[in-house]
Amino acid sequence: MAHGLNAEDARITAGVLISADRRGIGSHGVARLKRYVDGIKSGVIRLDPKVKTIKETPVSLVIDGDGGMGQPIAYRAMQKCIKKARLSYMCLATIRNSNHFGIAGYYVLMALAQGMIGITLTNATPLVVPTFARNATIGTNPIAIGFPAKEERPFLLDMATSTVPRGKLEVYARRGEPIPDCWACDQDGKPSTDAAALLEEIVVRRRGGLLPLGGGSELTGGHKGYGLSAVVDILCGVLSAGMVGTEVARQPDAPAGVSHFLGVINPAAFLGEESLSNEIDDYIRMLRNAEKAQGQERIYIAGEKEFIAEEKNRKFVPIENNVFQTLNLIGSEKGLSITEYKTGKDV
Amino acid sequence: MAHGLNAEDARITAGVLISADRRGIGSHGVARLKRYVDGIKSGVIRLDPKVKTIKETPVSLVIDGDGGMGQPIAYRAMQKCIKKARLSYMCLATIRNSNHFGIAGYYVLMALAQGMIGITLTNATPLVVPTFARNATIGTNPIAIGFPAKEERPFLLDMATSTVPRGKLEVYARRGEPIPDCWACDQDGKPSTDAAALLEEIVVRRRGGLLPLGGGSELTGGHKGYGLSAVVDILCGVLSAGMVGTEVARQPDAPAGVSHFLGVINPAAFLGEESLSNEIDDYIRMLRNAEKAQGQERIYIAGEKEFIAEEKNRKFVPIENNVFQTLNLIGSEKGLSITEYKTGKDV
Numbered sequence: 034m035a036h037g038l039n040a041e042d043a044r045i046t047a048g049v050l051i052s053a054d055r056r057g058i059g060s061h062g063v064a065r066l067k068r069y070v071d072g073i074k075s076g077v078i079r080l081d082p083k084v085k086t087i088k089e090t091p092v093s094l095v096i097d098g099d100g101g102m103g104q105p106i107a108y109r110a111m112q113k114c115i116k117k118a119r120l121s122y123m124c125l126a127t128i129r130n131s132n133h134f135g136i137a138g139y140y141v142l143m144a145l146a147q148g149m150i151g152i153t154l155t156n157a158t159p160l161v162v163p164t165f166a167r168n169a170t171i172g173t174n175p176i177a178i179g180f181p182a183k184e185e186r187p188f189l190l191d192m193a194t195s196t197v198p199r200g201k202l203e204v205y206a207r208r209g210e211p212i213p214d215c216w217a218c219d220q221d222g223k224p225s226t227d228a229a230a231l232l233e234e235i236v237v238r239r240r241g242g243l244l245p246l247g248g249g250s251e252l253t254g255g256h257k258g259y260g261l262s263a264v265v266d267i268l269c270g271v272l273s274a275g276m277v278g279t280e281v282a283r284q285p286d287a288p289a290g291v292s293h294f295l296g297v298i299n300p301a302a303f304l305g306e307e308s309l310s311n312e313i314d315d316y317i318r319m320l321r322n323a324e325k326a327q328g329q330e331r332i333y334i335a336g337e338k339e340f341i342a343e344e345k346n347r348k349f350v351p352i353e354n355n356v357f358q359t360l361n362l363i364g365s366e367k368g369l370s371i372t373e374y375k376t377g378k379d380v
Numbered sequence: 381m382a383h384g385l386n387a388e389d390a391r392i393t394a395g396v397l398i399s400a401d402r403r404g405i406g407s408h409g410v411a412r413l414k415r416y417v418d419g420i421k422s423g424v425i426r427l428d429p430k431v432k433t434i435k436e437t438p439v440s441l442v443i444d445g446d447g448g449m450g451q452p453i454a455y456r457a458m459q460k461c462i463k464k465a466r467l468s469y470m471c472l473a474t475i476r477n478s479n480h481f482g483i484a485g486y487y488v489l490m491a492l493a494q495g496m497i498g499i500t501l502t503n504a505t506p507l508v509v510p511t512f513a514r515n516a517t518i519g520t521n522p523i524a525i526g527f528p529a530k531e532e533r534p535f536l537l538d539m540a541t542s543t544v545p546r547g548k549l550e551v552y553a554r555r556g557e558p559i560p561d562c563w564a565c566d567q568d569g570k571p572s573t574d575a576a577a578l579l580e581e582i583v584v585r586r587r588g589g590l591l592p593l594g595g596g597s598e599l600t601g602g603h604k605g606y607g608l609s610a611v612v613d614i615l616c617g618v619l620s621a622g623m624v625g626t627e628v629a630r631q632p633d634a635p636a637g638v639s640h641f642l643g644v645i646n647p648a649a650f651l652g653e654e655s656l657s658n659e660i661d662d663y664i665r666m667l668r669n670a671e672k673a674q675g676q677e678r679i680y681i682a683g684e685k686e687f688i689a690e691e692k693n694r695k696f697v698p699i700e701n702n703v704f705q706t707l708n709l710i711g712s713e714k715g716l717s718i719t720e721y722k723t724g725k726d727v
Contacts, residue, residue: 166670167670304619
């Protein structure tokens with residue numbers, strides 16, 4: 034707000050960021066605020082975008098975000114999808130000219146809160162190398178899909194279509210540890226285990242990149258992760274006639290042109306909310322009760338770890354010390370400071 | 381037909397099987413006929429099912445297949461979905477109590493032929509081990525999704541959510557070669573590279589199983605393949621209140637209870653068929669023209685290898701000699717023989 038974002042957009046954006054930290058996904062939490070502030074300062078993120086619905090049917094939307102903050106664009110589009118799904122059983126929305134919108138799962142949670150099935154996809158900066166290519170061409174393009182349960186926590190899959198995000202390489206580079214060879218490839222397109230050298234290639238020289246889910250060869254299924262990433266790109270950026278692949282967020286001083294895809298399905302289209310949530314409970318229990326592998330005590334359901342973190346962090350949301358410092362720095366520029374916090378291991 | 385299947389169902393089923401062989405997917409082609417004939421003989425596959433639409437809205441269907449052949453059930457459901465998507469922009473169908481339906485991609489091709497986006501999912505016999513479990517609990521549950529192009533071949537991703545199908549282990553076991561450790565795990569849930577020993581475990585003792593896309597650990601993304609397989613199970617079998625997980629096709633003498641999910645999206649819901657197919661052409665070219673990895677000459681688009689095979693096999697469809705023998709054996713039981721064929725390497 035101090036930088037000119039209106040109160041409602043700021044509230045929505047803060048909600049999405051804090052939800053990520055609360056759910057234990059610090060990489061997509063308030064740590065992103067610095068980038069957003071930089072984007073606003075440089076004019077790459079527009080404070081007063083003219084968000085337009087280009088096309089609308091009873092079950093679909095095409096939206097142009099006009100370069101605004103990603104969170105308010107996606108949040109309002111999801112609200113519209115939920116409303117339309119209540120009237121017409123389902124709604125799919127494809128969105129162009131947006132920006133980074135935080136965790137994809139947030140918008141799925143909005144649908145789940147209404148007892149509906151939610152889907153959220155987004156494309157992203159090209160960081161991933163297609164099978165048999167050598168350079169980053171497509172994004173880590175996440176798929177998030179969730180189903181409401183009754184007594185159990187919802188089923189909520191929220192996964193990048195790369196094996197890992199870039200942040201994982203950074204963790205291993207700092208530790209000086211080798212990475213699995215299904216994470217990233219070098220300038221020749223060859224998988225490598227040297228995180229520090231790979232990061233130098235990817236970040237500084239813009240060669241090589243992350244590998245799709247399944248790794249760098251067809252033998253290990255890498256073409257499947259590559260295919261899924263492309264499907265996400267198509268549903269987000271091709272369907273909306275927006276930006277895709279190497280066009281997305283490529284220059285720091287030009288509009289990012291991120292594209293999203295949202296879907297809401299009303300269980301009334303099938304056998305109803307009561308039937309669905311009961312059946313999801315049973316399904317979750319079937320998975321949880323499967324016999325455990327040697328040395329394992331628990332089988333997790335998609336989203337379960339994040340829901341547990343959320344329950345634990347209801348009052349206080351942990352952030353790393355360097356993120357805290359950055360937040361204070363951003364605030365101090367505008368004479369603001371953080372008023373309530375605890376420090377230490379017990380938080 | 382000689383076993384009592386009506387002419388139309390037989391024609392549909394043969395069409396789906398031959399399409400698989402023509403597209404180079406022999407594992408799902410006429411080689412499956414033996415199992416279907418066995419299923420018909422034992423009564424597990426019903427010849428005259430009362431296929432019922434349990435619930436219908438302008439954009440959705442819930443269908444009960446009553447234990448009939450999978451192909452005619454899915455084929456007719458896809459026809460209905462296309463018809464409804466023409467009127468109402470999209471249609472999603474969830475189907476219970478069906479049987480093996482061949483390649484998922486076939487039904488997507490039906491939508492593509494009408495200029496529409498197609499989605500086909502199915503659950504299957506439990507062969508895949510969830511992350512941190514030790515036994516097969518969910519199926520290889522494939523995801524097929526396709527987008528129509530204009531001058532290019534369509535984009536058609538058709539992938540099992542396991543790293544590989546069981547047939548790949550059989551190939552390596554015959555050759556006595558080690559397999560990558562992301563393919564399958566033993567009775568303790570530990571990944572192994574011994575294909576012959578793993579097959580003995582999985583097939584004879586029904587322990588261990590195939591690993592999800594991403595392999596046997598969270599480090600390599602196995603929880604993502606597991607999550608995707610569960611999503612397919614939910615959309616097919618939970619939404620339809622049909623069979624899921626360990627319930628599917630578990631006993632050879634009981635109804636298989638396979639569940640499917642079909643979706644058709646009319647591009648008119650977004651920016652129209654003309655815009656979509658043009659944009660898909662551009663997208664395919666962007667991927668194809670990316671710089672190749674060292675030693676690679678070509679970047680493939682999802683479905684491209686299968687479309688190339690289909691074009692090559694327009695007149696004659698190659699099958700392996702042992703499959704040919706089995707077909708003749710099935711025919712000879714009923715006094716039938718194959719009339720037109722070629723043999724030899726040049727075919």
